[in-house]
Amino acid sequence: MNAILIIVFLPLLAAIIAGLGNKQLGMVPAKVITTGALFISCALSWPIFIGFLGGHAEASVTPVLSWVKSGNLDFAWALRVDTLTAVMLVVITSVSALVHLYSWGYMSEEPDQPRFFAYLSLFTFAMLMLVTADNLVQMFFGWEGVGLASYLLIGFWFKKPSANAAAMKAFVVNRVGDLGFMMGIFGTFLVFGTVSIPEILAAAPGMAGSTIGFLGGRFDTMTVLCILLFIGAMGKSAQLGLHTWLPDAMEGPTPVSALIHAATMVTAGVFMVCRLSPMFEVSPTALALVTFIGAMTCIFAATVGTTQTDIKRVIAYSTCSQLGYMFFAAGVGAYGASMFHLFTHAFFKALLFLGAGSVIHAMHHEQDMRYYGGLRKSIPLTYWAMMMGTLGITGVGIVDVFGFAGFYSKDAILEAAYAKGTELGYFAFFLGIFAALLTSFYSWRLIFLTFFGKPRWEQSEHIQHAVHDDHGHDDHAHGHETQAHAHHDEHSDGTAGYHPHESPLNMLIPLGVLSVGAVLAGFVFHHSFVSEGTGHFWKGSLVFAEHTIHAMHEVPLWVKWAPFAVMATGLAVAWYAYIKNTRFPAAFVDQFGFLYKFLLNKWYFDELYHAIFVVPAMWLGRKFWTVIDQGVIDRFGPNGAAWVVAQGSRAAAKLQSGYLYSYALVMLVGLVGAISWVIAQ
Numbered sequence: 001m002n003a004i005l006i007i008v009f010l011p012l013l014a015a016i017i018a019g020l021g022n023k024q025l026g027m028v029p030a031k032v033i034t035t036g037a038l039f040i041s042c043a044l045s046w047p048i049f050i051g052f053l054g055g056h057a058e059a060s061v062t063p064v065l066s067w068v069k070s071g072n073l074d075f076a077w078a079l080r081v082d083t084l085t086a087v088m089l090v091v092i093t094s095v096s097a098l099v100h101l102y103s104w105g106y107m108s109e110e111p112d113q114p115r116f117f118a119y120l121s122l123f124t125f126a127m128l129m130l131v132t133a134d135n136l137v138q139m140f141f142g143w144e145g146v147g148l149a150s151y152l153l154i155g156f157w158f159k160k161p162s163a164n165a166a167a168m169k170a171f172v173v174n175r176v177g178d179l180g181f182m183m184g185i186f187g188t189f190l191v192f193g194t195v196s197i198p199e200i201l202a203a204a205p206g207m208a209g210s211t212i213g214f215l216g217g218r219f220d221t222m223t224v225l226c227i228l229l230f231i232g233a234m235g236k237s238a239q240l241g242l243h244t245w246l247p248d249a250m251e252g253p254t255p256v257s258a259l260i261h262a263a264t265m266v267t268a269g270v271f272m273v274c275r276l277s278p279m280f281e282v283s284p285t286a287l288a289l290v291t292f293i294g295a296m297t298c299i300f301a302a303t304v305g306t307t308q309t310d311i312k313r314v315i316a317y318s319t320c321s322q323l324g325y326m327f328f329a330a331g332v333g334a335y336g337a338s339m340f341h342l343f344t345h346a347f348f349k350a351l352l353f354l355g356a357g358s359v360i361h362a363m364h365h366e367q368d369m370r371y372y373g374g375l376r377k378s379i380p381l382t383y384w385a386m387m388m389g390t391l392g393i394t395g396v397g398i399v400d401v402f403g404f405a406g407f408y409s410k411d412a413i414l415e416a417a418y419a420k421g422t423e424l425g426y427f428a429f430f431l432g433i434f435a436a437l438l439t440s441f442y443s444w445r446l447i448f449l450t451f452f453g454k455p456r457w458e459q460s461e462h463i464q465h466a467v468h469d470d471h472g473h474d475d476h477a478h479g480h481e482t483q484a485h486a487h488h489d490e491h492s493d494g495t496a497g498y499h500p501h502e503s504p505l506n507m508l509i510p511l512g513v514l515s516v517g518a519v520l521a522g523f524v525f526h527h528s529f530v531s532e533g534t535g536h537f538w539k540g541s542l543v544f545a546e547h548t549i550h551a552m553h554e555v556p557l558w559v560k561w562a563p564f565a566v567m568a569t570g571l572a573v574a575w576y577a578y579i580k581n582t583r584f585p586a587a588f589v590d591q592f593g594f595l596y597k598f599l600l601n602k603w604y605f606d607e608l609y610h611a612i613f614v615v616p617a618m619w620l621g622r623k624f625w626t627v628i629d630q631g632v633i634d635r636f637g638p639n640g641a642a643w644v645v646a647q648g649s650r651a652a653a654k655l656q657s658g659y660l661y662s663y664a665l666v667m668l669v670g671l672v673g674a675i676s677w678v679i680a681q
Contacts (some may be wrong), residue, residue: 003044010037012125019118021490031424036119042093049086064530076574080134084541088131091346096124098510103255105507123149127264136185136195145232146265154252166251173245177235184228201278209449226286233269240297250312254357258350259317270326276337277543295428298324304439307600328428335542340529344405347517348355362500369449376451378500385511392518395438408522412530419551440570448578
């Protein structure tokens, strides 16, 4: 059997078995089947990627079945494998396999484990369908599949109102973006007469200069199509305006956060833009929009991340910011650099999320960093894993010597933006540099608050309740994160003797593997992805502008050193504020209270959307309910019919008097009426 068929459909088979078998199948068999399936898919994906890396593999299409034949719409279900697909295959299967293994320990106290693992595998299958799509409809199938699976995973603890609300928010916001994506697909079929991706990309340059009717006017054809498609990417990849679902998705279990926010769902939009890069290259306006939105998302999320105290939300906003880098890289034409950052980001961001989960696991599901401190001695392996992830995301490295993963990919994006030489390119570069400084600050802030300083555990209500429960009874907290492996000494305050323990081996192994990626992924692969300057690795799977790569190598030296300088600055500020002078953050808040509140409330996007969309929608809904539904439909529909029947019954009841003369009168009236009708005829 073709390897790609096994890679794609084995997770689906595992999801069906675990999902339908559920508790009847048993927890251990469900975990073994789903995790084993993902490791097999991962093992088969890496040789495909290495084949393209070595230059001896060629693009291929594996037909699965004939799908739709309706008039001019004729397409099959087929799996396309080229370099772009191969990159996504190793990213998706590697992270998903490690998340499955990690979940063995993290979700060990969860009674619904078969359902959880079935959802994970279903999510992975949908993402694999998306990246192997040979036509836009098949891509949309995977696109909606990851949306459905993310809804199920974010709302996994469905008894929690906050989890349900977060799942619905993610679903609704993504539907807004998906409307644009659908319209883009419809328009593309209307213009090109096909949904086949290779045929569309081959014909796209010929559409330059043409116009199309849209919203009552005439506009450039490729600009309209690309902007509509990009709106879909904005929703799925949480770009500014359609980003509000991303931080709320933290209500799901931490392994879900790693899977959704590291390598899979949120990167779907980046993949789609790179896959359709020949279309975007025809429209400078669409590329300008991609650049602007990406740069603004990058700086927006970075500023918000500096004020968050929930360890998972800090990393979530970091994801949003890094996605902004990927998009503005695509916007300036550096699609290879965009995919390179997607590749390296998967390793260090999955590492950070799973490392955060290990911290939460050790701290009785306490997620507020203000109640951590000094954990590097209690959970040293988790500490070093988080350090590797932080070194990766902040881009620590020395030019032309060695750097961690983010050093190569993020620097390539910034150099490409500067090398573009346009005002928008410079705009993206300087915002990206400032975002890099903020990234360094909030990343090291997370490390210092969590692993350094004095323990602040006694201030945590979670720890207090957990300790008291363990001393007094055997109840466990359900519907949130799992119980920590820890023991407690008897102290007067009930919490001072709390000792966090390191996570189990099945959680530490994924951290170790991802740490290797966070350290070496950039150094090992940067030459193939970006630096070779010929695009031989990509083999036409995306637009590779050789002149951009050459221009990147010729940027001024200060451009190359700027990322290192801002990384060091962010580290120094975080060290001063959270190690050297811990009173500084409070003093800053007192001095710049408005700015702090503005960032803490996420630029008030949620409040703005609530006022603009939610309140009017609720008002309109109430009006439709009271005026239309109750006042018209119910009044003249079922309620009106019931009233007529009741009144008729009362009138009929009055005729049932029981007196003979009453019945004779009715009969006489009826007879007179009948005779009158006959005479009238």
